[in-house]
Amino acid sequence: MERELSVSKLAGAPPPASAVLERGATKLGWRAVEFPRVFRHDDDLQRGVKQTMARTLIPRAQADGARLIPDCRVVRLVTHAGRVVEVTARRRHAGHRDEPLSIRADDVFVCGGAIQTPALLQRSGVRHRIGSGLKLHPTIKIAARFPHRLDHDEVPMHRVTEFAPNLTIGGSASSRGHVALALADSSADYREALADWERVTVYYAAIRSDGDGRVLAVPGLPYPIVTYRLTESDMSRLARGLVHLGEVLLAAGAEELYPSVGGAPVVRRTDELGAWWDSVTRSRTNLMTVHLTSTVRIGEDRSLTGADSFGQVWRYENLRVNDASLLPDAPGVNPQAAIMAIAARNADEYLTAR
Secondary structure (H helix, E strand, C coil), rough: CCHCCCCEECCCCCHHHHHHHHHEEEEEEECCEECCEEEHHHHHHHEEEECCCCCCCCHHHCCCCCCCCCEEEEEEEEECEEEEEEEEEEECCCCEEEEEEEEECCCCECHHHHHHHHHHHHHHCCCCCCCCEEEEECCCEEEECCCCCCCCCCCCCCCCCCCCCCEEEECCCCHHHHHHHHHHHCCCCCCHHHHHHHHHHEEEEEEEEEEEEEECCCCCCCCEEEEECCHHHHHHHHHHHHHHHHHHHHHHHCCEEEECCCCCCCCCCCHHHHHHHHHHHCCCCCCCCEEEEEECCCCCCCCCCCEECCEECCCCCCCCCCCCHHHHCCCCCCCCCHHHHHHHHHHHHHHHHC
């Protein structure tokens, strides 16, 4: 998969926002690494282009005969006698006119992610071990203000792994809108920092969580209800992560730190970080995540899983899931590589079985 997508490390020196983490970790004596990313560089290594699905696997699929239907929302899988016999959908056209669609296929793969996949299955009456066991990486953030401008085009690719896998420190998207959102998560007066947003970048601490959650499709509601329960250990890890994140950013030269915790003070010196320990509570902390998994877990024990080891949904001979839902747990690192490797393996097994 890495070869197919041109996964590689930076061709030269890291951009300033990424170098911040490398510099701060070095000063503290902590481990830090550069994570590879899906970029293809030109011959002189001066320009890199992100290798999105629109540039890689989707064009290949279309060249091999795949058909894409844009602006289309699958409503329900129609099942009969242990098989999916029809997929009902609605396609949006210009002028907000909906066209009903009916799709029939010998085999159906659902790849809507850890939220929409179980929601679709539940709407279709497929409920055995579907939607429970949601896992994710709860993430706490800091908007850090520096004495100089930083780049805001790409997500920093350096990670502090000193405390991995239970705690990882990295950089987040930092457009003007993202900076504004991160500053708003703090109840401090951030107007001056927002006006100076080009010197502000968002960083995070993500934990491996003991908690879990649930996805529930409710009749009459357009979107599923998603809940997640944090444990006391999770809250402790988040507080520790916030303090360690503050340490590395101050070591890297940050002037002001705005934590995503309502009522927590803005920090300018290392000796002020201790005030954050008691501030991280369920009612005051604003968290986020981008890694969601485990709502249709794979395995061979039907009492614990929603699908077999290759993603075939129990009790349905032509229905498979092939996305992040299948992972039995959130792994403590970005799960993209694991998801794609499992998806490729499942596709190979399916083709072999045919």
